[in-house]
Amino acid sequence: MSSIPGRLQASTVSLIVLGVASCLTQAHAGSGFVLRSQSTTLLGSAEAGMMTESGNASLLVNNPASLGWGNGREVVFGGTPIFTAAHFRDGVADTLLGTPISGGDGGNNGTKAFLPNLYAATELAPELRIGLGVTSLYGLSSTWQPGWLGRYYAITSQLVTYDILPTLSYRPNQSLSVGIAPIIQFARAKSNTAINFGTIDQVALGGLGGGRPGLDEGSVSTRTSVWSAGVQVGALFEAAPGTRIGAAYRSQIRRDLQGTAQYQTGGPVGDAVVAATGAFMPSNIRLNLDMPATVTTGVSQQVGDAVTLMADLQWIGWRALQGITITSENPAQPPATTVLDWHNSWFIASGLRYRIDEEFSLRFGAAYDQTPTRANTRTPLIPDADSYWTAIGLEWHISPTVSFEAAYGHIFVTTGDVRLSASAPGSALRGSLSGTISGGSVDYLSMQIVSRF
Numbered sequence: 001m002s003s004i005p006g007r008l009q010a011s012t013v014s015l016i017v018l019g020v021a022s023c024l025t026q027a028h029a030g031s032g033f034v035l036r037s038q039s040t041t042l043l044g045s046a047e048a049g050m051m052t053e054s055g056n057a058s059l060l061v062n063n064p065a066s067l068g069w070g071n072g073r074e075v076v077f078g079g080t081p082i083f084t085a086a087h088f089r090d091g092v093a094d095t096l097l098g099t100p101i102s103g104g105d106g107g108n109n110g111t112k113a114f115l116p117n118l119y120a121a122t123e124l125a126p127e128l129r130i131g132l133g134v135t136s137l138y139g140l141s142s143t144w145q146p147g148w149l150g151r152y153y154a155i156t157s158q159l160v161t162y163d164i165l166p167t168l169s170y171r172p173n174q175s176l177s178v179g180i181a182p183i184i185q186f187a188r189a190k191s192n193t194a195i196n197f198g199t200i201d202q203v204a205l206g207g208l209g210g211g212r213p214g215l216d217e218g219s220v221s222t223r224t225s226v227w228s229a230g231v232q233v234g235a236l237f238e239a240a241p242g243t244r245i246g247a248a249y250r251s252q253i254r255r256d257l258q259g260t261a262q263y264q265t266g267g268p269v270g271d272a273v274v275a276a277t278g279a280f281m282p283s284n285i286r287l288n289l290d291m292p293a294t295v296t297t298g299v300s301q302q303v304g305d306a307v308t309l310m311a312d313l314q315w316i317g318w319r320a321l322q323g324i325t326i327t328s329e330n331p332a333q334p335p336a337t338t339v340l341d342w343h344n345s346w347f348i349a350s351g352l353r354y355r356i357d358e359e360f361s362l363r364f365g366a367a368y369d370q371t372p373t374r375a376n377t378r379t380p381l382i383p384d385a386d387s388y389w390t391a392i393g394l395e396w397h398i399s400p401t402v403s404f405e406a407a408y409g410h411i412f413v414t415t416g417d418v419r420l421s422a423s424a425p426g427s428a429l430r431g432s433l434s435g436t437i438s439g440g441s442v443d444y445l446s447m448q449i450v451s452r453f
Contacts, residue, residue, distance in 0.1 A: 031345050031369045032292070032318055032384060033159060037080040037115045038062075038135045040448040044393015044407035046365030048351030049310040051246030051298030052236065056403070056450045057119040060131050060167045062296065063234035063248040064179030067121055067131045068171035076119040078405075078448025084441065085110035086383060086413070091149040091435035095199045095213040096422045101431055102214065106148035109383070109437075111141045117448070127172055133165035137185070138291055150380045151194035152430035153420075155219075157381075162186045165232075175238045183230040187255055189289070190223045195263070195280070197270040199429055209272030214431075218266035218280070224259030224287050242302030252320055253291035261285050261328070278332035286327045293317040306355045310365075314347040318372035338426045340382070342372040349389070363393035363407070371416070378416050383437035385416035403450040413440025 036047055039058035050062040054069035058076045086109040093101035121131035139160045146155060162185070169179035195218045201211025234248030263280045265271050274280045298312035324338045351365025367389035373382060391409035398404055415438040422432045 031316065031347065031387070032321075032342070032372050032382070033138050033140045034316065035115065035136055035139050037082065037444065037446065038117050038133070038137070040078045040080070040393070040405045040407050040446040041363075041395075043080065043409055043444060043446045044363035044365065044391055044395075044405065045310060045351030045353065046349050046367040046389040046391040046409060047347070048312055048349040048365045048367070049298065049300060049353070050312045050314070050349070051234070051248060051296055052244040052300035052310060054236065057121040057131050057133075058117060058448065058450075060119065060121070060169075060179070060181065061117075061133050061135055061137075061165060063236060063246050064131075064165075064167045064181040064232055065169055065177045065234040065236040065246065065248070067129050067167055067179055068127075068169035068177030069236065070121055070129060071123065073122045073453050074120065075451045076448055077117070078446065079114055079116040080444050080446035081112070081114050082442060082444045083110065083112050084443075086437055086440040088144075088148070088150065088380060088383075088418075089436045089438050091433070093149045093431055093433045094422070095196065095431040096428050097199060097202060097213050099199075099213040101149060101152075103147050103149040103151060104145055106144035106150060106380070109142055109144055109380075111143065113139075113141060115139075121167075127170060129169045129171075131165075131167040131169070133163070133167065133181075135163050135165070136161050137163045137183070138187075144380065149435075150433050151217075152196050153193070153380050153433065155192045155194060157189075157191035159187070159189045161188075176235070178235045179233065181232045183232060183250070183253065185228050185230065185253060186225065187228065187257060187289070188223075188225040189257060189259075189287070190221070192219055192221045194219050195266075195270070196429055196431065197266060197273050199431070200273050201269050203429070205273065205276055208276070209269045211269040211273075216267065216269035218264045218270040220280070221262045221264075222259060222285065224257035224285065226255050226257040228253050228255045230291070244300045245298070247295075247297045249296075250294045252293040252317065255289045255291065257287040257289060259285055259287075279330070281330055281332070283328045283330040283333070285329070288325050290320050292320050308353040308355075309350075310352065311350045312348070316345045316347065316372070318342040319344045321372075339377060339424070341374055341377045343374065345370040345372040351391070359397050361395040363391070363395070365389070365391045365393075367391075369411075373416070375417050376419060378418055378437075379420055380418060380433070380437070383416060383418070383440075385414045385437065385440060387411050387413045387440075387442075401452045405448050405450070407444070407446045409444050411442035413442070415440075
């Protein structure tokens with residue numbers, strides 16, 4: 001049985017890497033694959049108030065110290081439908097051998113999703129409160145049309161996390177609270193990507209299988225999952241009546257997902273490649289995918305009896321995700337890395353809360369979310385770009401024990417270039433791809449009920 005030459009062997013394995021990595025796409029509500037859908041309260045102000053708001057238990061998700069400013073027992077249930085859109089324009093693709101790759105533009109890469117949240121809190125002592133959050137901190141979903149121009153990079157994919165946040169807050173006096181929340185996280189990823197067996201046959205086997213680059217192809221489907229853990233700590237300080245300052249740190253979460261890769265050879269050419277190389281066989285796989293650390297600070301100022309101004313600044317340590325490495329139990333497929341070369345990014349939000357009367361309040365907000373991607377490594381796997389938020393929210397205190405909140409927001413995603421070369425690490429057998437990701441947007445309509453008893 002012959003083996004694939006070193007450079008091409010690594011390239012074939014990178015097809016599997018990118019099959020899994022294709023779970024990272026633009027169908028989201030935050031830079032990279034951060035979700036910002038955990039609290040209707042904050043979505044009404046475009047996330048402004050992350051560090052200083054303390055009106056209900058849903059706010060523990062960003063600053064566990066906010067829990068200390070509540071009282072009694074409380075349950076919060078909410079959900080956020082999101083609707084996203086993105087399109088690939090002006091696309092051109094070629095194989096490693098210079099053969100044009102045909103295909104469509106992939107259609108609308110957007111998605112529809114519903115993201116639920118559940119929180120509860122109670123007192124242990126006058127200065128000590130505990131809470132629990134069940135939510136999702138990270139996630140993405142994407143569907144390109146089969147046969148599209150960039151099918152060797154991604155077709156369908158999904159990444160979802162389920163996060164459990166047991167929270168403890170301590171408020172030693174009326175001005176200060178601190179909090180801690182361990183993060184227990186389950187992550188699951190799945191994907192489907194095309195494999196260019198025609199090019200593999202020509203390059204690795206000298207065309208013995210009669211492969212036609214860009215025409216003879218199969219696919220790989222992957223499923224991986226893992227349990228992992230992190231921690232979040234925070235503080236909230238009232239410097240003067242009506243003036244609050246808050247800060248929080250969320251740790252990096254290191255993940256090593258495990259699962260399987262399944263292949264469809266697509267016909268005789270794919271069968272010949274498998275027989276000759278021993279690659280593209282069903283196997284167990286392992287994937288590293290780290291979540292970034294974040295540092296957030298915020299300030300709020302009450303102006304008169306009706307208005308509260310809020311501003312927050314968040315640093316996201318995306319530099320931790322320089323690449324995605326996968327290993328397989330199949331010895332014919334050595335470890336390979338897909339280079340992402342992400343940089344750290346910033347999220348900036350400002351907003352206000354306007355108290356109409358005892359029953360109703362309105363929220364308004366705007367935000368800027370910086371992408372961690374770079375122009376020379378942006379791919380249809382993760383077609384992220386800078387985005388701008390606008391939002392409005394409503395609070396209705398139905399009774400002293402029940403409140404209803406709703407929020408609507410629109411996120412404008414800027415255009416991002418795609419300039420991928422077959423000579424780049426890991427891209428040889430997927431070919432070159434150029435074009436733009438444009439028409440990106442996210443709309444959300446969030447609602448939650450707060451019950452105190």
